[in-house]
Amino acid sequence: MIKLPAKAISGDHAYSEVMMRRPSGGVLSDTLSVIEKTGDQYTAFLNYLTGVCESINAEERAVTDKIQIKQIIRKMPYKSAEYLSVLSASELHGSDKIEGIYKCTRCKHAIVCEETEDSDTTDRLSDLTINQTDETGFRVELKYPFVIRTTEGELEIKDIEFQFPTIENCITANLSADKSKLQFRIYSESMVKVNGGDVDKKDRARYGLAIFNAMDASDIAEIGRQNRSIGIQTTLKKNCPSCGKVFDAIINPVNFFGSALRID
Ligand SMILES: [Zn+2]
DSSP: OEEEEEEEEETTEEEEEEEEOOOOHHHHHHHHHHHHHHOOHHHHHHHHHHHHEEEEEETTEEEOOHHHHHHHHHTSBHHHHHHHHHHHHHHHHTOOEEOEEEEOTTTOOEEEEOBOSSOBOOEEGGGSOEEOOSOSEEEEEEEEEEEEEETTEEEEEEEEEEEOOBHHHHHHHHTSSOGGGHHHHHHHHHEEEETTEEOOHHHIIIIIHHHHHHSOHHHHHHHHHHHTSSEEOOEEEEEOTTTOOEEEEEOOHHHHHHHHTOOO
16 A cells, blocks of 8 residues: 555545556556657646556545546645656666756756766665645745735735645646646646635636736745645755755656656
């Protein structure tokens, strides 16, 4: 059994554990085709996990029906789905080495982390911190409250409550043609309360995106930090061999997932 970094809330149940099997050839090729044709990692994770999850368990309940499993994965926090997918892919691949190129934030020197015949500078998934929580989301009290105008008058935005963005939230946000605002759309989809009051689909359409467009950058950054606080922690310290600066490099679990699935 593998414990989810954060639970999937579906219906009246909180699903916290899964049992996974190895992916079939069909699951592999379907997942790779989604990644290569559309770059849509949300749908790729949904399809992949539906293919490899044998059962998903809540307190006293084990779901093994494929259609129900897919419904629960839609409600799974993205960071939980990312963790399960990456873990499964690394087991399949037989290695958890993560290659990457990281640019020094001061001198722009590129550090290449790779495995060659005589050296190995890759990072390992098993060395990364995985954060677990019993929370289902987070609340951000804004440092810089602001007023937006909606069709129903002015609204002061002071604090916002979010659920951890689910696969479904991400897929819905990704339907929009405007990919430049994808992260804001994901925040809008996962917003559950504004100033303590419930947010519904209509509210989201009316002012969801406007809130994040108008918000102060430091409040946006705080939402991002909270959002990434569960699951695989992707920030690593790197030491620049050219100028000596120690900087934060961000590893990309989706790249790792895509390359680990390529079985030659
Ligand atoms: Zn440097």
